[in-house]
Amino acid sequence: MHYTKSNEETENLGSAFAKNLKPGSCLSLVGELGAGKTTFVRGLYEGLGGVHLELVHSPTFSLMHQYPLAQGFLYHLDFYRLxxxxxxxxxxxxxxxxxxxxVIEWGNKFLEMRDWYTHQIILEVENGGVRKISMG
Ligand SMILES: Nc1ncnc2c1ncn2[C@@H]1O[C@H](COP(=O)(O)OP(=O)(O)OP(=O)(O)O)[C@@H](O)[C@H]1O
Ligand SMILES: [Mg+2]
Structure with missing residues (x-):
């Protein structure tokens, strides 16, 4: 269990988690609106060696973004509107x-996808801008 007090700390956690990932990894991100899911993804992309961090923003409307990696892409989806x-x-x-x-925000929305995921990140909002984040 980790506690972050700022965007930057949440990004750093995402960046550090990137070392667990390889082609085929599929992450479910779970947490209420504004919990920090997209912020975590920005860090993840940085940790994966991504060089276009400005590309990382919420795919709530477009549903899916793809960010280039040295090999392949980081696909970023958001199922909130589905x-x-x-x-x-x-x-x-x-x-x-x-x-x-x-990586899929609101990834827990469809039980049919349970077996697609290799990792689950749960973000909970605590008092005073603190986020409680579990990663597994
Ligand atoms: N410890 C923290 N970690 C991450 N974000 C934080 C933290 N404390 C405050 N915030 C604020 O919470 C918001 C998180 O926004 P973000 O877009 O990452 O959330 P989200 O979970 O992707 O939301 P949505 O469900 O709308 O997609 C930002 O406005 C950020 O500044
Ligand atoms: Mg988001």
Missing amino acids: DYFREVLDLDFEDQIKDNIT
Whole structure:
């Protein structure tokens, strides 16, 4: 369990977690609105050697972003606006998982996807800007 007190600390945690990832890794990010999921992804991308950190922002409307890595991409999705698992299948990104790294905000929304994930990050909002973050 980790506690962060700022954006930067949450980014640093994401950056450090990147060492656990390899092509085929698929992360579910769980936490309420504003918990820090996108902030964590920015750090993750940095830790993966990403050089275009400015690309990392919320895919709430576009549903999926792809950020270049030395090999392959970091795919960044957000399921907040989806209601049906069918909509996930319609995004047609499933075949990209094995050769890339995938991170999904609100990844716990569809039980059908439980077996797709290799990691789960849970962010909880505590008092005073503190985030409680568990990574596994
Ligand atoms: N310890 C912290 N770690 C991360 N963000 C923090 C922290 N404390 C405060 N914040 C603020 O919380 C917000 C987190 O925004 P972010 O977009 O990362 O959340 P999110 O979980 O992706 O939200 P959404 O569900 O809307 O996509 C930012 O405004 C940030 O400044
Ligand atoms: Mg977000």
